[in-house]
Amino acid sequence: MAQYFEVHPDNPQPRLLKQAVALLERGGILAVPTDSSYALACHLDDKAAADRLRQIRGVDDKHHLTLLCRDLSELANYARVDNRQYRLLKSATPGAYTFILEATREVPRRVSHPQRKTIGLRVPDHRALQELLLLHGAPLLATTLIPPNESASLNDAQDIRDRFEHQLAGVIDAGACPSEPTSVIDMTPMGTGGEPVVVREGRGDVSALGL
Template identity: 30%
Template sequence: MQEENGNKVKTRVFRVSEENFEAVLEEAAAIIRSGGTVAFPTETVYGLGADGLNPGAVRKIFEAKERPPGNPLSLLVHSREDLEKVAKNIPEKALKLMDSFWPGPLTIILEKNDIVPEITSGNLQSIGLRMPDHRIPLELVKRAGTPLAAPSANLSGKPSPSLAVHVVADLSGRIDAIIDGGDAAIGLESTVVDMTVEPPVVLRPGAVGIEELERVIGKVRSGYKDANVGTDVVKLDKKAGQKYRHYTPDTKVVLVEGEGKSVSDKIVELLEKYRSEGQKVGFLFSEETAGLFTLKGLNTGEFFLLGSREEPEVAARKLFEGFRELDRKGLDIIVADGSFSRSGLGEALINRLREASSVRLAV
């Protein structure tokens, strides 16, 4: 278990298989029941779980992640019974969303019951709830007998973990156990929709798009940062409602947004500019931009290929891995390709790229 004196914790890593599934999940559930912390895969990203109704256990999540106090967590549930234990005044529209998208990558914000500790809800009267579409967290919630507070299993503000090795890199020595269940299928965090207001508001885009939500419940508003930019450089400042930065590598990120070849040409221009300044540059590429570099015979240096512009789902699965890979290279700048299609997971992909960038260029 985690030590109270600040010393490092011995973090156990369980590599789960069909042969050891029962034993691993039972041991992990026992850690949760005794107030400990366990990281595990979901279909979105790896989560860091603890008993969401135990303030002491939840506090360990904040300590392990170095998460700012007052930053609310969401809860993972296994059943409607779990839901009714922690939420009240559940609107009919929320039930329709559950019928359509649970289990799945959709977090629904509802009024909370008093059983949910203030540390879990960030002193708010609401709580985010999700039923994950992944066998491991569902079984862990069921066996632990409690909803799990489960933010992403990374140091606060850093790129979310899509692989167990990312969790090990960030949290080994800080948490009790990590369940290695392979890579996360989606690679980006869930869509978050606030159902305590009317019309409902999407606070974070994810695999469930606004159009899909509206087909089920009607009008839905977008409440996340609209990052439409002009043709000039946009330097980002913290604004009201944007207190905490997320998904941010240590290396400065310059995001180039626009259409097709114009983005590729701008990235070539930036390569030449940064090289002339003696800076070490890395790239998050689309296949199309990488092809232009090859055509021009450019030695790109450090780069990570996300995939085709027309396949944002592929790029989404690789995004956080790409940031982490490039962050280890001792670079001065990462130039990110923002030419991906906005269809499907594209909106969420661009949202995460915008969140990670300190400079954006539109071409």
């Protein structure tokens, strides 16, 4: 049964988050709140956990998974970013945006997109998740928590626990999330002088980025 961690949204209790981090380090899958919707998250370097994450979500290896990063400096370890891309990222982070970028060798090949060698990265603007990432000390591999054969993301932590309690190691309840997906921006064309492409408009305001 999934452990349930009720944390304060603005001042999350480190003791509870440390317990959640311990579950990640043992290969567990967590449901975590973000600034868009709840997400499934696991340890980046745990292949078995990544496989289970995809299984719970009902997606194959062609589905873009996302790295949740604490800040831009951490993001830059996992993606190739030139000066132009960096300026756009700096103006948009933290925030409800997912950026598709060329993956570096720090990203396990089984995690990046099999054809394009790209990865989705984001820096969430959510206090409890930021504290979790800080305590974990590395990015988390994640995907939006949308049940198989459904189209809407889940927003209520108790509902998530009821539906996935036998598949998850833990659920972090920091209150309801906005329940709106991130805006997805493909930045790979910028590497060859092109312009970023808005793949999906969501919670992040793309007009604020000049797109």
